[in-house]
């Protein structure tokens with residue numbers, strides 16, 4: 001009797017182990033088990049990158065400044081106010097699909113002349129030319145770098161990375177920078 005019970009227990013344990021092993025194998029075949037670390041690696045931002053401002057980057061050309069202004073004050077093509085100025089598309093094609101073009105939405109964090117609901121996570125950029133450029137506190141190169149990749153100036157910045165991420169082209173960064181440093185009407 002005692003012996004039999006041991007045998008039954010032993011057989012039961014064996015059966016349990018076999019089912020577990022089979023279940024394990026089954027689960028692996030039906031449940032996708034992606035390597036999370038590989039995914040995280042792929043999504044990780046590229047390291048901070050230093051840029052040299054291209055020649056002729058900062059301009060007083062009004063149409064370039066208008067594009068910079070539009071990018072600064074808008075989020076994306078779908079939610080953007082009015083039509084974008086000449087030379088700036090509302091939609092772009094990515095992998096054969098039409099998508100609203102992403103703009104800078106800088107007003108989410110910065111206040112500036114004409115901002116509607118400007119945020120205060122970043123510094124107020126009102127009178128930027130007068131206060132920071134004309135006084136020599138900031139250079140055009142600094143502004144270009146900060147918009148392109150602010151992590152070079154502050155590794156823990158909360159600001160968006162715009163050039164290293166490919167969100168904008170160098171020309172667009174120049175247009176946004178030109179808007180920031182432009183002489184604006186007081187409001």
Ligand code: HEC
Nearest residue numbers: 104106109121122123138146147150154157158159160176
């Ligand atoms: C999520 C918030 C956020 C967004 C969006 C944002 N910024 Fe910033 N910005 C900051 C913060 C915070 C700083 C302060 C410096 C730092 O930590 O990077 C800053 C600093 C700056 C400076 C440097 C000011 C100086 O002289 O020290 C400029 C210029 C600037 N931002 C422009 C822009 C532009 C242009 C955009 C849109 C393309 C933008 N920012 C979008 C948060 C933001």
